[in-house]
Amino acid sequence: MSENSLVTNAVGRTVPTLINNVPSVPFKGVGKHRPTGRKHSIVIPSCADYPEDGNKLVPSLKEALIKAGLKDGMTISTHHHFRNGDLIANQIFDIAAELGVKGLVWAPSASFPCHEPIIGHLESGVVHHIEGSMNGALGRYCSEGKMAGLGVLRSHGGRYQAIQDGELHIDIAVIAAPAADAFGNANGLYGETACGSLGFALADSEYADRVIVVTDNLQPFPCIPWQIQGNNVDYTVVVDKVGIPEKIVSGTTQVTRSPDRLFLAEMTARFCEEAGLIREGFSFQAGAGGTSLSIGIYFAELLKKNGLRSRFARGGSNKYLVEMLEQGLTEYILDGQTFDLEGVRSLRENPNHVVTSPFTSYNYHGKGNFASMIDVVILGATEVDLDFNANVVTHSDGYLLHGIGGWQNCLAAKCVILPLPLFRGRVPVIRDAVTTICGPGEMIDVIVTERGIAINPLRQDLLDAVKHSSLPVKSIEELKTEADRICGKPAQPILGDEIVAAVKWVDGTVIDAVRKVIT
């Protein structure tokens, strides 16, 4: 890693001003950074250079990469709609290795345990570093300071913003698709690897120099709907298998059976009811985890009980949201990714189940986006601190083990609630200071724990709303004291000075840096 100037940003974190030799702006505060310049744009193409019959098929991914001009130092992107069932990303770098290409940047919209083989390519120098979330083994590898470049973590919206603004320039985007035609029109709705939306690849298709669509389900033109537009695609490739279906979407969605989590879910739903958040026409977003799923179910019950209807629910969709839609408890699902087969079916069949993208939902450098219009958002976190700052990427031992997803973007919602256990395996969740700040406390409104609910003092309206309720409202300090009493003062992680990854805010500034774990 190159020598670097460090500065203290607006949340008091020491961050680099140079990331992989690119100057970066330290976080200035929410809404404080104003972008300059124009959106990135590709070199103007001409139909004269594309086949008149629309057939852009090339015989293999290798040939497509060669035609796309794969060479040392390029940035190659992939999407994560196949989650842990992706079969394409690893192949790209295997091919690069075979061709003797070095120093690539991999810019996935997220990485999964199935991408552990990329470590081999990081070791050999085929891949220089990863710009994108690093779950599990890749995160551990990065945490231990083994990656040649800095990891760069962005939210889904931040990734769109960075690509749109030209901060993250993609040379070649490889978009694996459950259905596509030879022209490059593609969607995630049909075929054995159906995953629902392909929205995470939208920016890649619009802004990459070269775009390759890879499918195992070639349709005659036109492949409809064109979630990815063939007019943005250079080459199409047919392969035997783009993904492992059972690792892409689950056949069923499991609600949590853990009594602790059910208690958190119920408490969260109760809070929303007592605070008057569940109103006719309200909107909400709950994640895909067991607790969030359960909250959705409680919301549905509350709506039914009170004869109310939600205007829209944001997905991650699953069978519970689909049930709400089909029962008329919500008018629309605005869906960014699809977590089970019922979600895929609904997206295919129901015009009120609508595909969204990080552009519509999360891009902070747009003329507005959907995130700030949502009434209630339920999110997770690994840690929060006394200022309500929260962490979603590192554990309290310092290890970088999770991506940001849409988490930072969702903080723009009107009410942000984090239902969290007070401790996990005797490690308390509320800290004096979080290991990594991913979201500034001013945007986090409520922490719901099994031993009480802490409301951000900035939200006097919420404090007033539940003043006369029977809810166990406490200060966050009280909750922390209680946890520390039970668990004892938590051990601090042993971290080196060396920065291994940067965490970007939704506006492209650097909100925190992740440091090497001393093992």
Added chain:
Amino acid sequence: MSENSLVTNAVGRTVPTLINNVPSVPFKGVGKHRPTGRKHSIVIPSCADYPEDGNKLVPSLKEALIKAGLKDGMTISTHHHFRNGDLIANQIFDIAAELGVKGLVWAPSASFPCHEPIIGHLESGVVHHIEGSMNGALGRYCSEGKMAGLGVLRSHGGRYQAIQDGELHIDIAVIAAPAADAFGNANGLYGETACGSLGFALADSEYADRVIVVTDNLQPFPCIPWQIQGNNVDYTVVVDKVGIPEKIVSGTTQVTRSPDRLFLAEMTARFCEEAGLIREGFSFQAGAGGTSLSIGIYFAELLKKNGLRSRFARGGSNKYLVEMLEQGLTEYILDGQTFDLEGVRSLRENPNHVVTSPFTSYNYHGKGNFASMIDVVILGATEVDLDFNANVVTHSDGYLLHGIGGWQNCLAAKCVILPLPLFRGRVPVIRDAVTTICGPGEMIDVIVTERGIAINPLRQDLLDAVKHSSLPVKSIEELKTEADRICGKPAQPILGDEIVAAVKWVDGTVIDAVRKVIT
């Protein structure tokens, strides 16, 4: 008009190299001009500058224009999906006049007789010139050399290309919408002024500096589907009425009853059948005129008779195409604009009736487009010449009375057929040289007239295919001789040297110039 250098282009026409003080490239031949540079892009916006609740409503169009920074010399765009029922475009320039703004450029995707009042604004200097098709009175005004600047005529695809490439920079786009929400999501499917698609406004929404959505049918967020994405919109305005429904779409589509036209239609369909063009999975596009409608009906009969199915039909959609879709005679309608209420209904209800845009269908500076994939295209023309060059914008008296529409773009199809009467009111249609070249003869394959069919000698394959048929195949010279014998040698228009408008080719080059008519 400024002094200008004139050059002879690749089709032998004398064209200006400077249009309204902007350097322009003369036509170099089909597929010969290669663009340089990058696509245009807007200044990066920030959510910090847009309302968090997504409510972008301002009280009036006037206030929206003021907020958008309306000032002298700006380019203001509108779309023509309301056709002759548009109530918004005139208002924009009335407001500009009221505000004392001068020298505007109006860049409509097309203009209609209802826009005749713009002549007053051209006279007073509020509008400097029009970049877009000029039908009827506006065309006559331009033809007589009365417009301060040069008219610039582009095809639908050429307009997308020009906006995308930054040749046509739009300061403020005003997008009237039959349905919209306060965030700016808009579509043409619902409400009293439902017009089907809003695709002609897509480029405007993506590339204009400021985008205003005007609606008379405000929906709660989200307005679905978002043919125009609110994320590209700056301001929304609610007005009483955006258009006059009966002038937007007709309740019914009328097939021609003219025996001459029916004969042309039948002959065209017969040609397609005999030439083997009507195959399982073939695709076609026929315009909205009476003759074209009838050809569509003949195609449907042929498909039914032979147990065949078309893969897709390109619209302009109407009830006959919708019937084909609903009867399974075509699998998809890929629709650019909607001509009757049945088309609107189908677009709303049938997922196989798909909205397209000039980007998907026509943009020559894309990575391919749909136009070149279509098997058979049926188009009109005002004139053709012995080299099969054709004219769609001027009449033989020199008057500029029509826009190009998608005509130039459609020439990319695999077989382009022009069914034309041999003469109109004793004015022969086949000329030694067309008054204005809109499409190079090498792209036009077949002329079908009531007295014979001329096949372009470049299409030996088609000549061979119908060699043994009973079709009256003649040379174009024979057809011309026959027409001249009946009508006498046609009078030539009296044209001055002064150029009043330029006709762009699909790649942005200048294919011809329109000269002042000496009256």
